[in-house]
Amino acid sequence: MEAEAVKLLAAGLAIGLGAIGPGLGIGLLAMGALQAIGRNPEAQGQIQVNMFIGIAFAEAVAIYALVVALILLFVV
Amino acid sequence: MPTGKGAKRMTLKIIIGLVIAIAIIVVGNIFVPVPRAAIEVAAEPIGLGPISNALFTSFILSIIIVGLAFFIGRKLKEKPSGVQNIVEVLIEALDGLVNNIAPKKWAPTFFPILATIFIYLLFANWFSLLTPLLGSFGIIHPTDHGGIPVEKVTFITGSPDDLHHEPAGEEGHGEADAAHGETAEEAHGMEVMVVPLFRAPSSDLNLTFALALTTMVLVQVFGLWERGIGYLGNFIRLDGFSKKGPMMGAIDFFVGLLEGVSEFAKIISFSFRLFGNIFAGEVILIVIPSLVSLLLLLVFFGLEIFVGIIQAFVFFILSLVFFSMATQHHGEEH
Secondary structure (H helix, E strand, O other): OOHHHHHHHHHHHHHHHHOHHHHHHHHHHHHHHHHHHHHOHHHHHHHHHHHHHHHHHHHHHHHHHHHHHHHHHHOO | OOOOHHHHHHHHHHHHHHHHHHHHHHHHHHHOOOOOOOOOOOOOEEEEOOEEHHHHHHHHHHHHHHHHHHHHHHOOOOOOOOHHHHHHHHHHHHHHHHHHHOOOOOHHHHHHHHHHHHHHHHHHHHHHHHHHHHOOEEEEEEOOOOOEEHHHEEEOOOOHHHHHOOOOOOOOOOEEEEOOOOOOOOOOOOEEEEEEOOOOHHHOHHHHHHHHHHHHHHHHHHHHHHHHHHHHHHOOOOHHHHHHHHHHHHHHHHHHHHHHHHHHHHHHHHHHHHHHHHHHHHHHHHHHHHHOOOOOHHHHHHHHHHHHHHHHHHHHHHHHHHHHHHHOOOOOOO
16 A cells, blocks of 8 residues: 555544544443433532533543544644 | 334324435535535635734634623623623623632632633634635635636636746735635636635634643642642652652652643643644534535534534633642642
């Protein structure tokens, strides 16, 4: 394969595979938060804030994949 | 197996829905064909020296926000109405969050910084909704590949002849409105590219990185301010050696170093989270009309409005949490 083709493939795989884990993680986080809100609706505000923080940390992994993909596309 | 009248009606509804969806896509593609626009990751120069189109837009947005704040703040009423209501709800919600999470002593210091970030990012993110419209206004310059034929472009100032005399790679004059034409057509003239004059500031990595850097530097400043030199004990943990023995002390020390590295990782994740979300939204808004249908764009507008407000909120809440964590005394908790 040409170097250019490998680069494109690698960038696609990097972000595609890298998004699986965070996707699962965010889904689990939202599930837990929704269940918690269902059990204790008064704590909704606190739960939501913590959920967003958790989602942001799970999402950070996908962001590192994005950075790698962008580096592969435009820098390497 | 569900049988009977109800099931049949359900099936009919689904079929009608599918037919309508396909009709929208087909009609949209035949009657309103949209060529694919160029997608640039970096913000492009627009002939103003170092000022790129994203920076230019951020200047304009800043002026708009300051103007809005000035005009709304000038005639405040005891009984709020209209715009004042909206602004008050927003400010009160943000203030409530800051007071809930931040230490009492620091909440008044944090609030102006964080509210500024939120309001500015809200405007900056929502500006990307205008990309399909404003993206076609810009400065024309010749390109070698993947451009629009020069005949398809409407010149507001200047003319196609100006472009010919310039060496390739330099920007041409003339602000122009890129007319939509089929790029597949073989151009007999030259091909040109339109560099948009406006671009959502948060779809430029420079802005998001600058914001992230400012936030993380402020985190360190607040931490040092509140806890003095003891704040550095977060990163260089030496007291573990005397308290827990050499083995656990070494682990503690290493954890402290990791903590330090994660401060830098936060800058990267902060900046790329915002950039990635808004830039991806812009790309979707640009690609969907040419890929599926112009009418489907409405759905994605809804999504982008949501993403814009969520990302502004995430930036706000994360900076708030990092500020609060830096100013809390961890030592006494354990």
